[in-house]
Amino acid sequence: MVEHAPQSAWIDVERWLTSTVVKPxxxxxxxxxxxxDRGMPAIEVQPTAGKLLHLLVRMSNARRVLEIGTLAGYSTIWMAQALPEDGHLDTLEYLPEHAEVARANVAAAGLEGRVEVHVGPALETLPTLEGPYDFVFIDADKQNDTNYLQWAARLGRPGTVIVVDNAVWEGALLDPEMDEANAPGIIAALELLGSPPFDATVIQTVGSKGWDGFALAVVK
Incomplete structure (x- = not known):
């Protein structure tokens, strides 16, 4: 797996932006x-990205959000807080122990009424969901990114906003041998985003998660 090597200045700037602008x-x-505390991997989005998701949900006037990849519910909370009182977020988590932590965090944030955590393989849960969703965030196993994008389009509508995390992956998209487990799935997803029914771009980022980025797309 590719090693993230963040530069100290990137992290210092991220911390300053977090405390000065984002204010979690x-x-x-x-x-x-x-x-x-539960020994979960530190692979959640950074605060600046969490706030970006929050703002994108608000700006798109989303009422229904789909998240693929819950972990501890950090990004879940950011997005759910942007929903109206009658909004709803479905989030999909593979591991029951992670889902347990996420549910507790969502409840502590006072968002139980807006969020449902689904447990199990996402590709088994997705066919049970009913769209349309207004906003979709994909941050799960990279090998299935193309499958998740296809489901996002299927469960979305024209105008649905889609965000895919880890779209640059330390530049491994130009050198798949850097991470033979994840890079091919990322590349395939980006190639899919460059074709109908998607209209997309990719933004590169640096910070505590190293050199990475996210794809931002709209379903045509």
Whole structure:
């Protein structure tokens, strides 16, 4: 697997932006601490990205959100907080122990009424869901990114916004041998995003997660 090697200045800037602009609440900090306490991998989005998801949900006037990849519910909380009172977020988590942590974090944030955590392989859960969703966030196993994108389009509608995390992956998309497990899936997903029914771009990012980025797309 490719090793992330963040530069110290990137992290310093990210911390400054987080404290000065983003200003996470105690519910976000609790979710991060709970993940660490339970020994979960530190692969959640950084605060600046969490706030971006929050703003994108608000700007798209989304009422129904689909998240593929829950982990401890950190990004879940950011997005659910952007929904109206009658909004709903379905989030899909493979591991029951992670789902347990996520449910506790969502409840502590006062968002139980807006969020449902589904447990099991996403490709088994997705056929049971009913669209359309207004916003989809994909941050799960990269090998299935193309499958998740196809389901996002199927469960979406024209105008549905889709965000795919880890779209640059330390530049492994130009050198798949850097990470033969994940790079091919990322490349295939980006190639899919360059064709109908998607209209997309990719933004590169640096910070505590190293050199990476996200894809932002709209279903035509």
């Amino acid at each position: 609440g105690p519910e976000h900090e609790r979710a991060l601490r709970a993940a660490v």
